[in-house]
Amino acid sequence: GAVVSQHPSxxxxxxxxxxxIECRSLDFQATTMFWYRQFPKQSLMLMATSNEGSxxxxxxxxxxxxxxxxxxxxxxSTLTVTSAHxxxxxxxxxxxxxxxxxxxxxxxxxRLTVL
Amino acid sequence: GESVGLHLPTLSVQExxxxxxxxxxSNSASDYFIWYKxxxxxxxxxxxxxxxxMDKRQGQRVTVLLNKTVKHLSLQIAAxxxxxxxxxxxxxxxxxxxxxxxxxxxxxxxVSP
Numbered sequence: 001g002a003v004v005s006q007h008p009s010x011x012x013x014x015x016x017x018x019x020x021i022e023c024r025s026l027d028f029q030a031t032t033m034f035w036y037r038q039f040p041k042q043s044l045m046l047m048a049t050s051n052e053g054s055x056x057x058x059x060x061x062x063x064x065x066x067x068x069x070x071x072x073x074x075x076x077s078t079l080t081v082t083s084a085h086x087x088x089x090x091x092x093x094x095x096x097x098x099x100x101x102x103x104x105x106x107x108x109x110x111r112l113t114v115l
Numbered sequence: 116g117e118s119v120g121l122h123l124p125t126l127s128v129q130e131x132x133x134x135x136x137x138x139x140x141s142n143s144a145s146d147y148f149i150w151y152k153x154x155x156x157x158x159x160x161x162x163x164x165x166x167x168x169m170d171k172r173q174g175q176r177v178t179v180l181l182n183k184t185v186k187h188l189s190l191q192i193a194a195x196x197x198x199x200x201x202x203x204x205x206x207x208x209x210x211x212x213x214x215x216x217x218x219x220x221x222x223x224x225x226v227s228p
Contacts, residue, residue: 006158034215041123043204043218044159093158102147102208104216106158 002028004096006107013084014115020080021110023094029074030096034104035067038091050077084114123202125223134192134226138205138219143186147208149216150179150190152201159204162190192224200226 003026013019023033032051036044048064050056050071058064068080077096081088091111095104128134140148146167151159165172165179165188172179178191188205205219 004158043221046215046217049215091156095158103149103161103164106151106160108158109156111156 002096002098002103002105004030004094004105004107006092006094006110008110009108010111010113012113012115015085016083018080018082019084019112020078021092021094021112023077023079023096023107025075025096025098025105028096028098028105030077030098031074032097033071033077034095034097035069035077035079036093036095038093038109040091044093047079081112084112086114088112089114123221123223125225127225127227128195130195130197130226130228132195134195134199134224136190136192136203136222136224138188138190138222140186140188140205140207140219141217142207142209143183145207145209148179148181148188149206149208150177150188151204151206151218152199153204153221154201162203195224195226197226197228200224 005024007022035047038044046059047062048056048058050069052071052074056069071077091109093109095106097104149164150162152162153159163174163177163179165181170181176193180189202221202223204221206216
């Protein structure tokens with residue numbers, strides 16, 4: 001089956017620093033990758049959609065200069081949280097889909113804690 | 116029984132019972148629906164999907180029912196097991212071009228031995 005990995009699985013950083021999270025499709029080419037954020041006991045909220053080689057499309061209310069997304073290859077997308085603050089602490093989950101396949105395959109998530 | 120917590124409704128059942136988790140979706144134009152299971156600290160796991168041209172689909176121990184008239188989706192789990200304890204989300208596909216998913220609020224299923 002299609003596997004999506006994320007790295008790191010958890011990260012703790014100081015307020016004001018930047019953190020990069022990687023999302024990889026291990027056995028398929030992901031033409032589209034999605035980034036979600038999930039706060040405790042809440043649902044997944046889509047942050048942005050990225051297609052390989054083009055700029056990401058951000059959802060309303062998500063600051064593109066704060067959450068930098070790079071989808072440089074068909075197997076890798078990165079999310080960089082710039083100048084992180086405690087309110088950015090959350091569970092970040094990516095998903096990937098390839099070609100005409102409808103299904104999104106989800107990564108295991110990255111727990112970000114900003115002190 | 117079912118209770119509503121601060122953010123997440125909870126359904127508590129006994130092992131062996133059948134569980135029914137409900138979801139109201141928002142867009143009558145949605146044409147594809149998926150149920151996901153999410154265990155604590157993990158990403159969502161695909162359970163079963165259904166297209167809008169169907170009203171029922173069965174998998175192994177799970178059945179999804181779709182009522183487009185009232186925009187309602189349900190997930191039935193037969194012979195619920197402790198390993199089924201997790202949060203369950205429905206998701207709807209509104210933009211078929213990029214398969215953008217909109218997730219429902221989720222229901223926590225607690226299965227007691």
